Amino acid sequence: MVASSVPQPLLRMEGITKSYGNVQVLHGVDLEVGRGEVLGLLGENGAGKSTLLNILNGVLQRDTGSIHIDGGPVEFAGPKQAQDAGLAFIHQELSVLPYLTVAENVFLGRLPRRKGLPWLVDWAACYRQAGEILERLAVKIDPRTIVGRLGTAEQELVEIAKALSMNARIITMDEPTASLTESEIERLFTLMRALKADGVSVLYVSHRLHEVAEICDRATILRDGKIVNTVDARTTSSHTLATMMVGRELSELFPKTEHERGRETLRVSNLSTPKLKDVSLTAHRGEILGIAGLVGSGRTELARAVFGADPITAGEIFVEGEKVRVDSPGAAIRNGIGLVPEDRKHQGAVLSMSNAHNISLASLSKVSRFGQLDRGGEKQAARKLVQDLQVYPPRAEQETGRLSGGNQQKVVLAKWLFAGSKILIVDEPTRGVDVGARAAIHGLLNDLAGEGATIIMISSDLPEVMGMSDRILVMHEGRIAGELAREDFSEEAIVMYASGLEPTRDLEPARDLEPTIEGSNA
Amino acid sequence: MSTSVVETAGRKTEASKPKAGRRLPVQGQQLALVVLIVLLAAGFVSRSPEFLSLSSIENLLRSASMFGIVGLGMTVVIIATGSLGGIDLSVGSMMALGGAIGAGLLGTAFSAANPVKLPAVLAVLIALAVTAILGAVSGSLISRLKLAPFAVTLGMMSVARGLTYLMIAWAIGSSNTAGVTFSDPLFDWFGLTNYGPVPAITVLFVVLAALIAFVLKATPFGRTLFVLGGNADNARLAGINVRRTVVIVFALSGLLAGLGGLILTGRLSSASPLAATGYELEVIMVAVIGGTSLSGGRGSILGTVLAAILVSEIDTGLDMMNVPSFNQYLIKGTILVLAVVLDKVYQARSSRKLAAASA
Numbered sequence: 001m002v003a004s005s006v007p008q009p010l011l012r013m014e015g016i017t018k019s020y021g022n023v024q025v026l027h028g029v030d031l032e033v034g035r036g037e038v039l040g041l042l043g044e045n046g047a048g049k050s051t052l053l054n055i056l057n058g059v060l061q062r063d064t065g066s067i068h069i070d071g072g073p074v075e076f077a078g079p080k081q082a083q084d085a086g087l088a089f090i091h092q093e094l095s096v097l098p099y100l101t102v103a104e105n106v107f108l109g110r111l112p113r114r115k116g117l118p119w120l121v122d123w124a125a126c127y128r129q130a131g132e133i134l135e136r137l138a139v140k141i142d143p144r145t146i147v148g149r150l151g152t153a154e155q156e157l158v159e160i161a162k163a164l165s166m167n168a169r170i171i172t173m174d175e176p177t178a179s180l181t182e183s184e185i186e187r188l189f190t191l192m193r194a195l196k197a198d199g200v201s202v203l204y205v206s207h208r209l210h211e212v213a214e215i216c217d218r219a220t221i222l223r224d225g226k227i228v229n230t231v232d233a234r235t236t237s238s239h240t241l242a243t244m245m246v247g248r249e250l251s252e253l254f255p256k257t258e259h260e261r262g263r264e265t266l267r268v269s270n271l272s273t274p275k276l277k278d279v280s281l282t283a284h285r286g287e288i289l290g291i292a293g294l295v296g297s298g299r300t301e302l303a304r305a306v307f308g309a310d311p312i313t314a315g316e317i318f319v320e321g322e323k324v325r326v327d328s329p330g331a332a333i334r335n336g337i338g339l340v341p342e343d344r345k346h347q348g349a350v351l352s353m354s355n356a357h358n359i360s361l362a363s364l365s366k367v368s369r370f371g372q373l374d375r376g377g378e379k380q381a382a383r384k385l386v387q388d389l390q391v392y393p394p395r396a397e398q399e400t401g402r403l404s405g406g407n408q409q410k411v412v413l414a415k416w417l418f419a420g421s422k423i424l425i426v427d428e429p430t431r432g433v434d435v436g437a438r439a440a441i442h443g444l445l446n447d448l449a450g451e452g453a454t455i456i457m458i459s460s461d462l463p464e465v466m467g468m469s470d471r472i473l474v475m476h477e478g479r480i481a482g483e484l485a486r487e488d489f490s491e492e493a494i495v496m497y498a499s500g501l502e503p504t505r506d507l508e509p510a511r512d513l514e515p516t517i518e519g520s521n522a
Numbered sequence: 523m524s525t526s527v528v529e530t531a532g533r534k535t536e537a538s539k540p541k542a543g544r545r546l547p548v549q550g551q552q553l554a555l556v557v558l559i560v561l562l563a564a565g566f567v568s569r570s571p572e573f574l575s576l577s578s579i580e581n582l583l584r585s586a587s588m589f590g591i592v593g594l595g596m597t598v599v600i601i602a603t604g605s606l607g608g609i610d611l612s613v614g615s616m617m618a619l620g621g622a623i624g625a626g627l628l629g630t631a632f633s634a635a636n637p638v639k640l641p642a643v644l645a646v647l648i649a650l651a652v653t654a655i656l657g658a659v660s661g662s663l664i665s666r667l668k669l670a671p672f673a674v675t676l677g678m679m680s681v682a683r684g685l686t687y688l689m690i691a692w693a694i695g696s697s698n699t700a701g702v703t704f705s706d707p708l709f710d711w712f713g714l715t716n717y718g719p720v721p722a723i724t725v726l727f728v729v730l731a732a733l734i735a736f737v738l739k740a741t742p743f744g745r746t747l748f749v750l751g752g753n754a755d756n757a758r759l760a761g762i763n764v765r766r767t768v769v770i771v772f773a774l775s776g777l778l779a780g781l782g783g784l785i786l787t788g789r790l791s792s793a794s795p796l797a798a799t800g801y802e803l804e805v806i807m808v809a810v811i812g813g814t815s816l817s818g819g820r821g822s823i824l825g826t827v828l829a830a831i832l833v834s835e836i837d838t839g840l841d842m843m844n845v846p847s848f849n850q851y852l853i854k855g856t857i858l859v860l861a862v863v864l865d866k867v868y869q870a871r872s873s874r875k876l877a878a879a880s881a
Contacts, residue, residue, distance in 0.1 A: 309759060330761035339759060347755050352819065353748075361749060361760045364742035373740050415760075 008071075010035040010201050011056075011170050016065035018051055025051050026225045028065070033170060038192060038202045040212040040219035040233050044245055044462070044495070048225040049205055053172050056203075057089040058082030069170070088163030092175040096155050098148030103130035105147050106162045133161045136198075137191055153184030157191065164200075171195070172203045177211060178296065189215050207294050209238035209499050221245055238501055239492070246462070246491035259286040261470065264321065265454045266337075266423050268306060271315030275301040277478045279315070283423070288445065288455040290469030292462065292494050298478040299458045300342055303425045306456075307339040308332040319423065333362055338421030340412050342428045342458075344405070348412040351401030355391065355411050356382035358400050363419040385414040390440060406430075406437020413444060424448065425456045430464065442468060462491050476500045551813045555828040559835060566839035573842055580721060582831075582838045584713075584789060587727035589801070590830030592617065592782035593808030594734050595775035597826045600809055601738070602747040602771045603664070603671060604818020605754050610772060611675040612660065613779040613805050615682035616653045617798035620780030621787030622686045623649035625702045625709070626693030642708035650780045656682060657776020661769035675772075679802070687795045701794030713788025723785050727827075730778075735823035747771070752819030779805075803854060807833050811861045817869065 009032040018026040025048050033039045043049045054060040056067065058076030067074050069085060076082040079089070096105050103126050104111070112125040130143035139157050141150065147158055156176060163171050177185045192202055192215055204216055212219050216233035221244045228244050262285025271279045276298050283289045293299050304310040306317060308326040317326050319335045326332045329339070341347040349358050359382045360367045367378040382396035389410045391403065400411050409429065416424055426445065430438040445468065449455050459465040465472060466489045474482045474497035482497035484490075493503040566573040592613050599610045624646050629639030640648070656678060663674045693702050715722040738744035750757040750767055758764050787793045812829035814821030836857070840850050 307759070328761070328763070329759050330763055333761040341759060346753060347759050350749055350752050350756050352752055357745065361745075364745060368742050371741055373742060373745065375740070 012068040014066050017063045029227055033201045036196045036199045038204050038216045040216035041205045042219055042245055043222035047222045057087055083166055086169040088168035088171045090159045090173045092178055094155050096147045096158055102145050102158050103127050103143035105158050106130045106165050133165050153180050170201045174205045207499055209241050242492055242495045246495055259450045262286045267318040269316050272313050273305050275478050279480055283454045285452050286449050287470050288449050288468050290465040290472040291458045292465050292472055293475030293498050297475040299475050300427055303427050336422035338416030338424045340426040349400045349408050354397050355386055355400050356396040358411050359414045359418050362415050389414050406433040423454045427458045474498050552825050559832050562835055570842045582834050583724045584721050586830045586834035587723040588782050588785045589804050589808050590727050592779050592805045593826050593830050595778035596805050596809040597814045597821050599771050599775045600814045601821040602751045604751045608671045610775045611802050612678035612682055614798045614801035615679045616776055616779035617783030618686045619682045620649045620653045620783030621793040622689040623652055624784045625787050625793035626689045630704050642706050650777055653780030654773045654777035658769050658773035661772030665765040665768035690795050701792050703792040709788035712785045731823050731827050748819050807858045815865050
């Protein structure tokens with residue numbers, strides 16, 4: 001199964017390490033890409049893919065290790081040097097300028113100049129040369145077209161044309177198919193095969209495992225900053241790839257406490273927004289409902305829609321069995337729903353205000369009498385909460401922005417405790433939080449569930465979501481792709497559902513899972 | 523993925539020690555304003571001794587009260603909507619419109635042509651209602667259509683000026699720019715009445731300032747204004763009705779501008795279509811020099827009151843020293859830009875401190 005190394009690799013990365021502070025994210029990574037090869041690079045969120053690709057393309061500097069192109073060592077002080085050496089990086093978020101023409105985008109910053117009048121652009125040459133490149137790609141786009149009028153797939157082709165115009169020989173594509181439809185993906189793959197034939201190599205990052213089998217020659221799997229394996233992509237099953245990506249036991253201990261699951265508190269039926277398709281779920285008293293899925297699969301959008309922060313186009317929300325209109329966060333709060341958002345610094349806490357002001361923010365009426373704030377009472381309530389939640393330093397007047405991330409998060413949680421939320425949605429509650437605070441936050445969520453609250457926990461951290469949840473919903477492309485009961489939890493199953501596949505083990509299939517492997521994108 | 527690693531790596535478990543430094547700069551700024559007011563007064567007195575005369579001080583207080591009342595509205599607008607680029611450029615024209623409606627509806631103007639003769643109280647209330655409604659229109663355009671406050675209130679500035687011309691043309695029956703000249707007890711109260719040495723409108727200003735300071739500091743609504751101005755996203759997720767709040771603050775700004783215009787009309791005993799031209803500069807100066815951050819979420823009413831005195835002192839002093847008006851423009855413009863620079867410096871410093879604290 002292990003694919004042999006390439007005899008004469010075009011690109012070789014050896015022993016790449018990288019640390020941020022005292023956290024090492026890459027532990028001596030070796031990677032080879034052959035000439036005209038499409039190499040898949042696979043790994044979970046946080047495995048180190050982006051760091052590795054950024055080092056390759058000169059965006060980040062490695063700590064140790066070496067990079068060789070055509071057998072010779074190269075050093076990139078920045079992205080420009082990497083470009084000059086024949087590397088191109090096509091990001092998931094396209095960087096074309098929508099108001100310029102295709103040709104201007106292709107030659108951005110390098111527009112051909114007139115001979116003898118170098119301060120003037122030679123537009124004739126510009127369009128001609130752009131046309132030649134597009135022809136080489138067998139793309140029928142007029143170079144005079146304004147890029148904003150093209151579809152996403154065509155804009156991606158413009159990015160590739162730009163890479164080729166710089167004589168790129170190694171093109172990195174980070175999730176290029178994330179926003180493409182089936183037919184557009186086919187078109188991209190046709191183009192990639194043409195590039196291969198021209199001797200151009202592609203480093204292809206995708207979470208869609210079946211695409212890897214379709215387009216890649218080999219696949220390298222990265223996990224926790226180390227290369228796990230490099231395999232023949234065409235003969236390795238998706239399930240094997242998923243297992244290798246995950247491949248670890250539940251390494252951290254989560255003090256999951258069992259509580260009685262009570263009556264239904266929240267029901268969402270057929271909820272749709274531009275980012276969500278027909279999502280239905282129920283949650284209960286005393287339950288921690290985990291929501292897993294890749295970044296961009298609609299988890300945060302689901303949280304925001306239920307909290308009234310984003311408008312919904314269809315669907316109904318029931319709290320305690322009664323239909324409610326949640327058209328604003330204020331309405332959600334009145335119905336006992338709270339949200340601890342992903343972006344703590346801009347949406348969770350007001351950093352310039354004191355802990356007391358942050359804690360009372362969502363329930364100012366509780367600290368007011370006759371329209372006047374009872375600032376003494378507010379301070380007292382806040383003091384009790386920061387002590388109960390062990391915020392350090394435990395001061396009500398402390399400016400929240402001066403606390404560590406974990407302590408800021410505790411203040412955000414205190415806000416919802418003070419508001420008396422019965423349904424608490426927490427989005428990545430422990431991201432960027434140190435180990436001690438993490439355990440404290442987990443303990444707090446468990447306690448809240450034990451006291452009868454409903455917790456909906458979104459997390460990219462599989463051990464966390466598996467350790468904490470009573471039940472897990474896995475999202476994929478705006479839908480609930482699968483539901484797992486606690487006895488069926490496995491990282492493989494979650495990764496398969498999250499990648500748009502069905503787990504091979506015989507699991508309870510979700511109600512609305514599509515029969516096809518890939519959920520339609522249209 | 524890499525960002526979360528960076529965050530984890532950068533975080534230290536120990537929280538920084540709290541410092542008492544955060545509150546001081548604002549108070550320091552107010553102290554600096556007092557010092558400036560005294561120093562400037564000394565400077566003006568040394569040049570022209572009559573600067574300290576009773577009539578000069580009375581004039582200064584009237585001017586400070588007028589700009590200050592309008593500046594209170596500007597302060598609230600900037601505190602609450604600074605993060606959205608909130609500013610109200612229409613206040614000068616709104617002042618003119620408020621004065622024109624109030625005076626025009628009296629029907630007592632010399633050479634009055636309009637058939638309407640309303641009691642002064644009613645005329646004044648209508649004037650205030652119209653300017654408040656126009657402010658609310660600006661606010662709802664800004665919050666519902668997510669338009670830039672700069673553009674919306676610039677448009678409103680022109681609309682209100684146009685309405686002022688129409689109102690006055692209707693009141694005097696001709697479309698020249700002469701204006702309405704009249705006499706009325708209520709307007710005299712705005713423009714001439716003193717309680718002892720203190721002008722009536724100064725009392726009004728102090729009462730309004732205290733009222734707004736109380737609302738900002740001690741009511742839930744006031745608290746939400748600071749949150750909204752700090753970060754609109756944050757405010758929305760805390761359940762604050764952002765649209766309604768933005769409409770209210772711009773309506774308040776319109777209302778107070780209308781009141782300022784009535785005061786101006788009372789002082790001059792006439793309403794002209796050209797009244798209060800360029801006054802938005804003074805009003806914005808009052809808010810910004812008073813320590814209201816153009817980025818929103820920070821400001822104080824005491825600062826606005828002091829700045830109103832300072833700005834009027836500069837106006838009065840320069841007039842007394844017979845400094846030509848074009849030089850006055852240069853001086854005032856420079857002061858405004860300096861105040862904004864100081865705010866930026868202060869912000870950079872406090873955000874560096876924040877970053878250092880959470881690193």
